[in-house]
Amino acid sequence: MAGRGSGRHQVQPQPLGGAVFWFNSCSKQGKSHKVVPSGSLPHRLFSITIHLAETSETFPLAGCYSDLTVLKLKHHLELLTGIPLHFQRLQYLDEVDLPDESTFKYNDIVPGGTITIRIWRQDGWGLLVAAAAEGNIIQLMSLGVTKGSTCSTPNSQLLRPEEKKEWIAHRAFVALYVASHRGHTAAVEFLLENGADLHAKTPLGRTALHAATVMGRYDCIDLLLSWGAQTSDSDNEGQSAVSLARLWGQKQSERRLFRFQWQQRATGTTSPSPSRSLQQRLDSRTHRPQSRAKTHTHYGDTISRSFTLILSRGDHTVGGQMHRETELIIQLRDCNGVGTHFSQMPALWLIRACSLSLEWGSSHLS
DSSP: OOOOOSSOEEOOOOOOTTOOGGGOTTOOTTTTSOOOOGGGOOSOOEEEEEEETTTTEEEEEEEEOTTOBHHHHHHHHHHHTOOOGGGEEEESSSSOBOOTTOBTTTTTOOTTOEEEEEEOOGGGHHHHHHHHHHTOHHHHHTTTOSTTOOOOOTTGGGSOHHHHHHHHHHHHHHHHHHHHHHTOHHHHHHHHHTTOOTTOOOTTSOOHHHHHHHTTOHHHHHHHHHTTOOTTOOOTTSOOHHHHHHHTTOHHHHHHHHHHHHHHHHHTOSSOOHHHHHHHHHHHHHSOOSOGGGOOOSSOHHHHHHHHHHHHTTTOOTTHHHHHHHHHHHHHHHSTTHHHHGGGSOHHHHHHHHHHHHHHHHHHOO
């Protein structure tokens, strides 16, 4: 359980591969907002710092421009900072909230400036976010995230029993989203075991799996998948966890999710059964991978072994990459249970598998 630091600390997500996501014409990100036409893109992009007041965390943000709106920024900050859109109060220089429709130019936000995020104070949401960001389970227990909680606020005292249940469920999800974003597996597991809904979504349609994926929180990804998180769930902008991993440059997250998807397709399952999920969680505790380089998980052991076998044999020079892809196809056809469902796999899946295996091999095999 993490303790609260006295000073600021910087959260460093994987960089976006040099791309500015809100200029990415091939992405559906931000499609609900007006995008500056490519022919009139501003020549000057600059960086700012995001400061989360409740936790003293800072987040570097590149690719800003003068016509960027506050609302568009908030959409991105839901992933960058792990704070759902409806809790974000953005301020610059003073404690006046920035209007959603206003731009950086209108608010005189300059390169190197700092925008502060504050959480809405009603119902102790700031305390809840801070506890989840630290992974502080003891504090979370007192903040109304478990079924039957006696936590009370002036607002919750006015709620009917059914409304109180919804209030607790929402608090549990927000804590789950933030804890998954920060990579606190113990807190995530506590919340799931106490009824937090891993299929719940933010106002922008994002789940806890989306949050863990963009930050590269591999242990949380594994844990959420073992509880039945859906890799195919898309947010309001059409992005699944897999596509977000690719967009944010999180290759390890993408490989994990892809292997899990492939294993589900191969076995004809859509999500783990409760008994299977429990066994997977027990296995994950007793059979941890010895090295991150092997990228083994407790999902799809057959798939993982086939990937390893192929990559270990990838030193052959005959045929170059085409030879390696051929080996991948043959190996997967020979895997127990995969050959039966192989014809159901889209061609894009197979192409992506080859690409992922070759990328992994080039970076880890001598």
